[in-house]
Amino acid sequence: MELDANMADTLVELIKRNASTVSHVATFEVHSRPSTFEDALEKAVKLSRAQAHEVWQALQLLVSHKPLVGRPTAAVEMAIEFNRFPATWKVISDKALEYEHFTLKHKS
DSSP: OOOOHHHHHHHHHHHHHHHHHOSOOOOOOOOOOOOHHHHHHHHHHHSOHHHHHHHHHHHHHHHTTOOOTTSOHHHHHHHHHHTTOHHHHHHHHHHHHHHHHHHHHHHO
16 A cells, blocks of 8 residues: 555644644654674673683683683673674783783782
């Protein structure tokens, strides 16, 4: 069924009239949701060094197709999420290396 121009104008006028007489008109809020990449990058930035180290170990196992048994579930889930985005790898690896550097320094 096609809507001709005259009918469309009539419908628009009816909607306008009804909207002005109705006390509550439904509104829709549109939230600009970041892309999956932006979400992943934001999560990676928020990780502590220790958390990043756990995720980094899980990422290494994941890409080498080795079993992830014994790894914390959250670290594995994040590794799977971050695996698709090289920029998140950079953030994770930098933090993981800092963690290793500081933990080795404190053990000495």
